[in-house]
Amino acid sequence: MNKQSITSFLMPFIIGLAFITSAAAENKVTLLNVSYDPTRELYQAFNQSFAQNWLKLTGTVVEVNQSHGGSGKQARAVIDGLEADVVTLALAYDIDSIANLTNLIPKTWQKRLPNASAPYTSTIVFLVRKGNPRNIKDWDDLVKPGVSVIMPNPKTSGGARWNYLAAWGYALKKWNNDENKAKDFVAALYKNVPVLDSGARGSTTTFVERKIGDVLIAWENEAYLVANQTGKGEFEIVMPSLSILAEPSVTLVDGDADRHGTRKVAQAYLEYLYSAEGQEIAAKNYYRPRMESVMAKYASQFQKVELFTIDDVFNGWKAAQAKHFADKGIFDQIFQVK
Amino acid sequence: MHEPFVKKSILPGFSLSLGFTIFYLSLIVLIPLSMLFLKTSSLSFKGFIDVIMDPRTLAAYRLSFGTAFVSAGINAVFGFIVAWVLVRYTFPGKRIVDALVDFPLALPTAVAGIALTELYTPTGWVGQYLNVWGIKGAFSPFGITIALTFIGLPFVVRTIQPVLEDLDPQIEEAAASLGANRWQTLTTVILPIIFPALLAGVTLALARAIGEYGSVIFIAGNMPMKTEIAPLLIMTKLEQYDYAGATAIAIGMLLISFLLLAMANFFQWKTSKNLGKA
Amino acid sequence: MSARTEPKIIQYFLIFIALAFFGLFIVLPLVCVFHNALAKGWGIYFKTLQDRDAIAAMKMTVVTALIAVPLNLIFGVVASWAIAKFDFKGKNFLLTLIDLPLSVSPVIAGLIFILLFGAQGLLGPWLIAHNIRIIFAMPAVILVTIFVTFPIVARELIPIMKSQGNEEEEAAMTLGASGWKTFWLVSVPNIRWGILYGIILCNARAMGEFGAVSVVSGHIRGLTNTLPLHVEILYNEYQSTAAFAAASILALLAIFTLIAKSIVEVAVRRGI
Numbered sequence: 001m002n003k004q005s006i007t008s009f010l011m012p013f014i015i016g017l018a019f020i021t022s023a024a025a026e027n028k029v030t031l032l033n034v035s036y037d038p039t040r041e042l043y044q045a046f047n048q049s050f051a052q053n054w055l056k057l058t059g060t061v062v063e064v065n066q067s068h069g070g071s072g073k074q075a076r077a078v079i080d081g082l083e084a085d086v087v088t089l090a091l092a093y094d095i096d097s098i099a100n101l102t103n104l105i106p107k108t109w110q111k112r113l114p115n116a117s118a119p120y121t122s123t124i125v126f127l128v129r130k131g132n133p134r135n136i137k138d139w140d141d142l143v144k145p146g147v148s149v150i151m152p153n154p155k156t157s158g159g160a161r162w163n164y165l166a167a168w169g170y171a172l173k174k175w176n177n178d179e180n181k182a183k184d185f186v187a188a189l190y191k192n193v194p195v196l197d198s199g200a201r202g203s204t205t206t207f208v209e210r211k212i213g214d215v216l217i218a219w220e221n222e223a224y225l226v227a228n229q230t231g232k233g234e235f236e237i238v239m240p241s242l243s244i245l246a247e248p249s250v251t252l253v254d255g256d257a258d259r260h261g262t263r264k265v266a267q268a269y270l271e272y273l274y275s276a277e278g279q280e281i282a283a284k285n286y287y288r289p290r291m292e293s294v295m296a297k298y299a300s301q302f303q304k305v306e307l308f309t310i311d312d313v314f315n316g317w318k319a320a321q322a323k324h325f326a327d328k329g330i331f332d333q334i335f336q337v338k
Numbered sequence: 339m340h341e342p343f344v345k346k347s348i349l350p351g352f353s354l355s356l357g358f359t360i361f362y363l364s365l366i367v368l369i370p371l372s373m374l375f376l377k378t379s380s381l382s383f384k385g386f387i388d389v390i391m392d393p394r395t396l397a398a399y400r401l402s403f404g405t406a407f408v409s410a411g412i413n414a415v416f417g418f419i420v421a422w423v424l425v426r427y428t429f430p431g432k433r434i435v436d437a438l439v440d441f442p443l444a445l446p447t448a449v450a451g452i453a454l455t456e457l458y459t460p461t462g463w464v465g466q467y468l469n470v471w472g473i474k475g476a477f478s479p480f481g482i483t484i485a486l487t488f489i490g491l492p493f494v495v496r497t498i499q500p501v502l503e504d505l506d507p508q509i510e511e512a513a514a515s516l517g518a519n520r521w522q523t524l525t526t527v528i529l530p531i532i533f534p535a536l537l538a539g540v541t542l543a544l545a546r547a548i549g550e551y552g553s554v555i556f557i558a559g560n561m562p563m564k565t566e567i568a569p570l571l572i573m574t575k576l577e578q579y580d581y582a583g584a585t586a587i588a589i590g591m592l593l594i595s596f597l598l599l600a601m602a603n604f605f606q607w608k609t610s611k612n613l614g615k616a
Numbered sequence: 617m618s619a620r621t622e623p624k625i626i627q628y629f630l631i632f633i634a635l636a637f638f639g640l641f642i643v644l645p646l647v648c649v650f651h652n653a654l655a656k657g658w659g660i661y662f663k664t665l666q667d668r669d670a671i672a673a674m675k676m677t678v679v680t681a682l683i684a685v686p687l688n689l690i691f692g693v694v695a696s697w698a699i700a701k702f703d704f705k706g707k708n709f710l711l712t713l714i715d716l717p718l719s720v721s722p723v724i725a726g727l728i729f730i731l732l733f734g735a736q737g738l739l740g741p742w743l744i745a746h747n748i749r750i751i752f753a754m755p756a757v758i759l760v761t762i763f764v765t766f767p768i769v770a771r772e773l774i775p776i777m778k779s780q781g782n783e784e785e786e787a788a789m790t791l792g793a794s795g796w797k798t799f800w801l802v803s804v805p806n807i808r809w810g811i812l813y814g815i816i817l818c819n820a821r822a823m824g825e826f827g828a829v830s831v832v833s834g835h836i837r838g839l840t841n842t843l844p845l846h847v848e849i850l851y852n853e854y855q856s857t858a859a860f861a862a863a864s865i866l867a868l869l870a871i872f873t874l875i876a877k878s879i880v881e882v883a884v885r886r887g888i
Contacts, residue, residue, distance in 0.1 A: 032836060040853055067835045068849070072577040079579070081735035081744070082752040082834045101579060102735065153560060155574045195477040195559040198573070201852040209856060210459045212477075230854045259747075327578065335562040336393055344704040349785055350795035355698035359710070362691045366763055367717055373731035373738065374724070416637045423634040427627050435635070437874040441642050443817065444870030446824030446844040447722075449863040452851060453645040456652065463644065488641050520622050542718070549721025551827035552844075569723040569827075576727065585731070588724045595719035600712045607708060 028061040029265050034084035036071035036158055036248070037201040038222040042285040043088070049281055050272050054265065062265055070199040071158030078104070078253065085257045085266040088250040090158025092116070093317035095249050104255035118247035119273035120287035123307055124166040126238040127207065127216040127223040134214045138240050139170045142215060143188040150213035151193060152203040154325055158248075159200035163217045164331065165320060166244040169313045173242060187334040208235075219246070220302075224286035237303075245307040248287075374592065377585040389586040394562055395571060399590065402568040405479055406547035409486035410494075410540045417494030417543075418536060424495070425502040443492045447552025454485050455556040477559030482567065485553045490543030497539030497606075501532045534605040541602035545595045649867045652860035664850075664858040665865065672838045673846035674865070676757070680842060681822040684761040688818055689811065692769025697803070699770075700777030701785070711774075717766040725763050726831025729756055752834030757842060760828040765821045769814035776810040777803070809884045813877060820873040824866055 035043060047064040054062045067074065067082070071090035078084050079101050089095055092110060095117075099105040110117045128136050134147055142149050152160040167189055168182050175181035194212065197203040200222060207216040208231050215238075216223070227235045250270055257263045272278045279289040283298040295302075314320035324330045344352060378386060389395060423429075424436050442450065458465045458475030465475040475481055505528065513523040551569040559565035566574075568591055575584035621627070654661055664670060695714065699707060717725065731737045733750040743750060750756050784806070788798040804811075826844040833840045841849065843866055850859035 037852070065836050065839055067837070068852070069835055070577070073573075076577055076579065077752060077834055079736060080730050080751060081733075081740060081749075083749070097579060153574075156577050193561070195565075196561055198555070198560060198570075199852075205852070205854070208854075210455070210476075211461050212459060325578075327580065327583070332394065332562070344702055347702055347782065348789050349701050349782060349798075350789075351799070352698060352702050352704075355694045356702075356704070359691070359695040359698050359714075362695075363710075363713060366759075366766055367713065370728040370732055370763065371716070371720070373728045376738070377731055416633070419630055420634045420638060423631050426621070427631055429631050433878065435638060437878045438638070438642055438646075440817070440874055440877065441646065441870055444820035444824065444873045445645075446826050446847070446863075446866045448826035448830075448844045448848055449649060449824075449866055450645060452847070452859070452863065453648045453652075456648055457644060463648070464640070484641075488645065491641060520626075545719030549719060549724065551721060551723045552830075569721045572721070572723050572727065581731070581736075584727065588721070588727065591721060592724065596712070596716065599715050599719050600708075603708055603712050603715065 028063055029262060031062065031064045031085045031262055031266055031269060032067065032083060033064055033086050033088055033269075034067045034074050034078055034082060035088040036074060036090040037068055037199045038159065038204075038219050038225070039088060039248075040066070040068055041225065042221070042282065042287060045285065046273070046278060046281045049277055050269055053272065053277070054268065060265075064269070070152075070156045072156055073199075078102075083256045083260070084253045085260060085262050086250065086252055086270055088248065090246075090248050091161065091317060092118075092247065092249040093321050094158060095251055096317065098253070102255070104253050105251060106254065109251045110249070112251065113270060114274060115290050116247065116249070117251055118249045118290075119270075119278065120248065120282040120289055122220045122246045122248065122287055123243045123305065124162050124217060124240075124246065125220045125223050125243065126240060127218055127226060127235050128214065128238055130234050130236060132236055132238065136215050136238055139167060139185075139189075139242075142167075142192065142217075143185060145192075147192050147215065148194055148213040149189065149192045149215050149217060150195065150197075150203050150207045151217040152200050153196040153198055154331055156198040157200055157203075159219050159222075160196075160203075161320075161325060162219075162244055162246045164324065165310060165314060166240075166242075167217075168324070169244055169308050170240070170242050172313065173308075183330060183334070186330075190334055220288070221286035224301075228286075239303045239305050242306050242308065245309045247309075371592075374585045374588050377581055378589055381582045381586060385582070386586050389583045390590050394566070395568075395587055395590075397563045398566050398568040398571045398587075401479060401482070401564075401566065402548055402591070403594070405482045405486055405567075406544050409483045409490055409547055410544040412483070412487050413490045413494040413543050414536060414540045417491055417539065418498060420491075421495045421498040421502055425499060439495050440492050442488050442490075447489070447550065448556075450488060451485065451553035451556035454481075454488065454553065458484060458557065476557045478565060481557040481559070482554055482565065485557050486547040486550060489550055489553060490547050493543040493546065494536070494539040497535050497542065498532055501535040505531065534608045538602045538605040541598050541605070545598045545602070548595055548598075549591060646867060649860055649863050652856065653864040655860070656857045660857060661861050661864075664855075664861040667858075669838045669841070670843075670846060670862055673841045673843045673862070676754070676841060677823050677843040679754070680758050680761050681819050683758050684765055684822045685815060685819050687762055688765055688769050689815060691766070692773050692814055693804075693807075693811070695770045696773035696777045696807075697799070700774050701782055714767050714770055717763050720763075722764065722825065722827025723831060725760055725828040729760055729763075729832055751832055752836075753840060756832040757829050757840065760832050761822050761825055764825050764828050765818045768818040768821060769811070772814035772817065773807055773810050776807050780806050809880055812880050816873050816877050816880070820870060823869060 033043060043066055051062050051064065054060065071094050075089060075094035075097050078087060078098050087095060087098065095105065095109060099107045099109055126136060128134065136142065141147065151163050154160040154164045164186065167186050171182035171185035195206055197206055200219060203216060204218060204222055204226060206212050208226055223237050227237050250273060252263070252266050252270060257266045274290070276291065276294065279291040279294040283289045283294050286301070288302055289295050289298070310317060310320060381389070420439070424432065455476050457463050458481055460466065460469045460475070462475070468475045473480065509527055510523055513527045518526070549569060554567055555570060558567055558570070560570055568587060572584045572587050575587065699711065730751060732739060733743060733756060734740050735744060784802050785798050788802050824844060829842055830845060833842065833845055835841060835845060835849070837849065843862060847859050847862045850862060
């Protein structure tokens with residue numbers, strides 16, 4: 001059947017559906033922020049603050065709708081037509097994918113906002129149960145036999161890719177850039193993982209609510225959220241000797257924002273992330289702020305740790321993705337050799 | 339001799355009703371499903387085989403089909419017992435049990451998945467006892483089998499029940515008067531009669547179990563090569579923007595499910611023939 | 617002991633096995649849902665259910681079912697008329713095609729609509745050009761729900777219509793009734809309980825579908841979330857009590873469905 005005939009065959013049906021969807025226009029601006037899993041609390045607070053600020057500034061009411069899920073899944077939804085005004089994802093690679101597969105975002109998106117379009121940073125830490133019964137201090141303790149490690153699936157979770165790369169970076173440093181040693185190390189690490197959830201939140205639930213595993217490898221912000229709020233007093237955070245600087249990126253989805261006529265407010269929304277208020281909200285939600293004055297204020301909250309960047313060790317996301325996470329990449333190889 | 343397409347009948351509306359059926363079927367089911375084939379056709383035949391025969395795909399197929407078969411087997415045995423007990427015996431609460439058989443059909447799969455995972459994790463109500471015996475409940479093929487058994491039970495019970503109810507009492511009485519004991523009557527008289535229905539129910543449960551996602555995803559564990567079900571692999575491929583790969587795996591599953599369903603319909607048709615117009 | 621029963625001891629044994637299996641697989645998950653939903657008391661339970669997003673999700677679920685169920689009902693009645701009342705070639709094949717959605721993995725069900733309506737899909741560019749939103753919005757949720765529940769009513773009705781044969785309709789026709797009149801006054805009353813039964817089951821599945829809806833919904837809080845998706849979101853926000861509270865609504869719905877179904881069955885047995 002050719003495309004034409006299918007289209008004309010379905011037409012009456014589609015028009016009928018369109019009637020259902022044409023909701024009445026309202027007297028306010030709505031934005032859709034498509035984000036990844038652990039940012040729920042951050043953007044709940046941030047959206048409220050931004051809305052108040054915008055109302056004061058312009059007199060218009062702005063409502064920000066949120067969609068959360070695994071970073072890769074969310075990027076795919078935008079590619080498939082989820083009309084996001086802004087995306088705030090776990091890694092630049094996912095936004096690159098949107099830019100490459102659609103013309104919604106220009107390929108130079110990372111140059112449009114300061115700090116390579118990442119208004120806050122984070123890193124990868126360990127969360128252990130109270131008293132650290134397994135005595136976990138550093139990456140080496142995770143590959144010991146009998147230690148059960150919880151982390152999500154790097155194929156579906158952005159956070160999990162940061163986990164994987166942090167471990168790889170540590171192993172490279174330990175064995176003087178011997179890739180085979182690094183591969184063995186990461187393989188041994190994944191041997192200790194009993195369940196690979198599809199998203200960072202899934203892993204946290206497994207570790208916190210189902211009480212499975214000795215250690216959770218997680219975003220710093222996620223670990224603090226659990227240690228200080230949801231599971232107060234039951235967990236401790238362990239900072240490894242070396243970790244990766246995770247830079248979750250944000251950008252405007254030009255194609256959709258222009259169609260909705262929301263470019264101005266969407267742009268302001270992203271810029272507000274870099275303002276003192278935005279940076280404070282990020283810090284309060286345990287994301288490392290870029291602004292030095294805010295960082296200084298919350299310094300006691302963030303432990304000092306030696307961090308490497310993805311550009312230093314992996315030559316950027318594109319190379320890392322192709323080598324490690326693509327089909328038949330190193331992650332797949334680890335699971336296929338017994 | 340050339341047979342006509344439709345047997346003559348004085349009832350009206352054949353072309354109208356068949357036409358509408360095929361129209362709606364095409365619109366909702368066939369055209370959307372044909373997208374799978376359209377998308378996969380962007381792969382070469384070799385590319386298609388490569389995806390299907392990839393060790394990870396094979397492992398996922400093996401897991402999905404294996405656990406589906408085991409759970410269907412469990413349901414064949416216990417579903418038969420449940421149906422038998424519901425038809426033949428009286429006991430307090432029978433009506434409630436009878437009504438609750440459909441519960442897995444009515445309960446959203448995500449809710450089932452979360453509830454079952456709660457129950458079967460090492461700290462859960464059931465999981466802690468399994469743990470003592472060294473059995474891993476959730477996050478193992480065992481956990482997947484449990485979820486699939488839950489999903490499939492109503493299909494088996496509901497297809498056997500009417501056949502058991504309609505069973506002619508004289509057949510069993512005749513068998514007994516000829517000196518057969520109950521066990522012999524069951525195996526040589528009753529089972530052969532309900533066998534097609536049993537098989538049809540099991541096939542339906544199987545077909546449903548193979549594709550099940552919502553209830554399994556929470557309890558599966560999702561480890562590649564070990565506890566990664568085929569639908570999850572499709573999701574994983576999608577997340578890497580590999581639409582052709584995803585549809586290739588989907589087509590593999592679809593073809594097998596289609597065969598299973600065709601078998602089920604054949605057996606159901608045979609059952610109705612066996613029962614005959616009494 | 618009659619020829620059709622077993623010794624009491626075997627009866628008890630079988631009943632015990634059936635109930636034990638049943639308890640483990642059906643009752644325990646049910647209890648688990650309510651146990652967790654009420655873990656923090658009734659106050660919290662009702663408070664979660666009054667949450668704005670929860671209500672939006674319930675509305676979304678109800679609207680979806682209100683559109684999907686009647687459409688499938690019409691299809692079910694028409695299809696069963698064609699299939700049960702007439703003999704034609706390829707009938708078994710047609711039956712299998714109708715059953716197909718039952719065995720299509722929900723993930724695949726979602727996927728095919730993305731391939732059709734998604735921005736990269738067959739009709740996507742045209743839809744975007746005309747500003748029609750289907751995927752990641754209400755229409756897609758409704759469409760996949762129709763797909764997933766497609767065969768349920770037809771499956772209920774076909775065997776009933778078949779077992780009733782054509783005699784009554786043929787008699788009415790011979791007596792001079794028109795086709796429509798025969799259909800409405802003879803056929804429909806004969807299958808009314810089957811129709812009701814089909815609606816009940818179809819509705820339960822329509823309200824509870826998760827996998828397929830999850831693929832096409834976009835997960836926008838308060839906008840495109842159905843109740844099952846809302847359960848997952850709450851669960852992922854560490855609000856496990858709230859998640860189970862929302863889940864318990866769905867479980868209650870399932871129970872009401874089953875009660876309604878038994879009432880229908882009783883009515884059928886009494887031959888009303």
